[in-house]
Amino acid sequence: MKKVIAVATKKEFNSFIDFPHDLYAQDPNYVPELFIAQRDLLTPGHHPFFEHSEIQLFLAYDGDQIVGRIAAINNTNHNKVYEAKDGFFGFFDTIDDLEVATMLVNAAQGWLEAKGMNRIMGPVNFSTNEVCGLLIEGFDGPPVAMMPYNKPYYLPLLDKIGFQKNVDLRAYRYTAGTYSDRSVKLIDRIEERLQRNNIVLRTINLKKFKEECNAIREVYNKAWDKNLGFVPMTDKEFDYTAKDLKMILDPDFCIIAEQEGKIVGFALAIPDINQILIKIKRGRLFPTGLIKLLLNKKKINGIRILLLGVIDGYRKMGIEACLYGRIIRAFEAKNMKYAEASWTLDHNEMINKPIEDIGGKLYRKYRILEKTI
Structure with missing residues (x-):
């Protein structure tokens, strides 16, 4: 049975950080994030983002196996600057399963809607000042420092869930x-x-x-x-x-x-x-x-x-x-x-x-x- 839970325990928190290592275990282009860096980034009191904004982490399970993750991000500084009600999602990883991806997005969207948001944007890991964007072209090698990497199937999944292009970002070599x-x-x-x-x-x-x-x-x-x-x-x-x-x-x-x-x-x-x-x-x-x-x-x-x-x-x-x-x-x-x-x-x-x-x-x-x- 598939389900999505809000991360609440230390074990779930560590599993949230570690899930990509299992998902990309056979992918030669995958670059693991340093655990201590991700831990500090996602922990209130460690990263200054949490002095003005908040996040909620979610994990997707199929039985006892973790099959996806997502973070819902309420960036209050963004909404003050733009006088908007934008919510964000980030740290998004999933198996190639539309049901799982939909459940993850719905969980993040529901949390943001309860905060009064009327739009969800992403992926951003917390804002455009950090790692952001979904790789859509150029899967032939590992990412460079502080750039994202994901499976090619992410975009078709998110398209089917109803996401549309906001803007594209370029990388030159x-x-x-x-x-x-x-x-x-x-x-x-x-x-x-x-x-x-x-x-x-x-x-x-x-x-x-x-x-x-x-x-x-x-x-x-x-x-x-x-x-x-x-x-x-x-x-x-x-x-x-x-x-x-x-x-x-x-x-x-x-x-x-x-x-x-x-x-x-x-x-x-x-x-x-x-x-x-x-x-x-x-x-x-x-x-x-x-x-x-x-x-x-x-x-x-x-x-x-x-x-x-x-x-x-x-x-x-x-x-x-x-x-x-x-x-x-x-x-x-x-x-x-x-x-x-x-x-x-x-x-x-x-x-x-x-x-x-x-x-x-x-x-x-x-x-x-x-x-x-």
């Missing part, structure tokens, strides 16, 4: 030696022109990491203010994320654009830590996972260009292209093999065009879905 060297060389001329307006590019100063982060946070919240569903991070949320990223940060891949000391744009690429995580069984660092992490960190040969933003008033000046160019040059100097730029909005030509001009190839797409409650 650069391969060493294939990007446009001509475009990168043009960046020198653009930077010279920017310097005449007292705009210079530099790498992050890790000795002043806290001060740099405070300035970057302001740019981040301004630069992304018109993006799909973007909600400004609270100070604590930004600090939480920055602290995590600092552990793998390479300053050569964190580029800042500033005018007379004022930061007006920045770009961040991170090592593709998934090259290591894919080898850590069930996301456990102990007893051997930590050793793998430490020994293989320097062997990572790919990056993900995670963030790039320029504040209003400084766009269309060539800053975006220069930020990408600086990262590509560092990429080349360190003999990296590939880079992924992700994600960008499907219709954001201001960002997509510079990526394509330098030689980025669109190779994966993700989708945010929506459904009226």
